[in-house]
Amino acid sequence: MNTRIYLVRHAEAQGNVNRTFQGHSDCPVTERGMRQLDCLAERFRTVRFDALYSSPLLRARQTAEEVNRYHGLELQIDPGLIEINGGELEGMHWNEIPERFPQQQHDWDVAPQNYCAPGGDRMIDVYERITAAIDRIVRANSGKIIAVVSHGCAIRNYLCFANGWGIEQLRNIMWEENTAVSCIDYDEDFRPHIVYQSDAGHLPDELRTLARQSWWKTTITEEATK
Template sequence: MTRLIVVRHGQTVWNLERKYQGHSDIALTDTGLNQARAVAERLAEEPVHAVYASDLSRAFKTAECIAAAHSLTVKLVPELREIKFGEWEGLTYEQITERWPGLLGKLWTTPDELEIPGGETFRQLKERSTAAIRQILAAHPGQTVAVVAHGGTIGTILCAILDIHLNHVWRIRQDNTAVNVIDFYEGRPTITLLNCVRHLKAEKAGNLPEVK
């Protein structure tokens, strides 16, 4: 069995401000760092053989905490970045709605049909992220690997694993430092844990902003 542990990054300032981040390199808040340390402590007893992450600092710093607990270094994979939001990056929901009336609604209802101005499509995100996951799995047969990425990225990976349409991507919630576990038996995936944040304080778990 090969085990894939997929973790979303910790909280950022733009999460709090409900701004779309995409490829913008936004740092973790103090709370985000504490979340990263908490998830690292939770995973410290897991037999992790390798740690991979998006090259954006919010994912990399989260991964560093996990890797340190296992005396490992983080391997950066740019293909694990969040979807490129293009002209929407740094803007709030209200600002995007004002400038592109009617377009943002497609992000939540039919993301597979959405063309983000200056950005990527969700199909492009799915293709690059799942290709990266396949390469990681091929490099670690029979091992446990941790991967730190982003909400949208993780959603598309899980859609691929579950073989469901990309228009359902936002039905798979991903809180900051959520832990997801996928076990592969002879290449066949089974999701054994989804969006688990039990390592966070009870009053905080599940109450963070949804903007990616």
């Protein structure tokens, strides 16, 4: 029997609205984020899963609790699911970064595989951490269905891996809406096979976060939008 993961991005938090580098900053979801979570909970109402994991950050734990609204499973925290550590960029508005850290902004936009946050994570750290964490979770739950809640940058790295790509193709992965869900099956050798990717069909247009923003359009390839 194959193993399946539903990989979920957390609901909208304040940094998503204020356009600050959230990273490890531990902030709760917004009012609109809570409404997103109502939609997410309904999406998972009739979806069976056997185990539930989350990043330790509050916005992810709040999201996991709502995935679990109708299921009552134990929430397991895995530090490997945490978001990128922004180091000196934590809490900084994205409009400030190009002037103060031009190389980091350039790499984030056009060469994310080379990105290194001053005093924080390299992008390769995130790629390796999230792939190791999910591999560990899958192997510990072989043959089961698992819900996993993580973060935008971390999930983007994992989807790059799950597509069979090295980190040098990270820019080919689309950014996700808050509460977007990806479904991934794993064969008997624990190799990932994507069933669907970054689906936010449970959200009405007025609750979508990226629909109100345009920054992400400069950080992906044209191919990623197709």
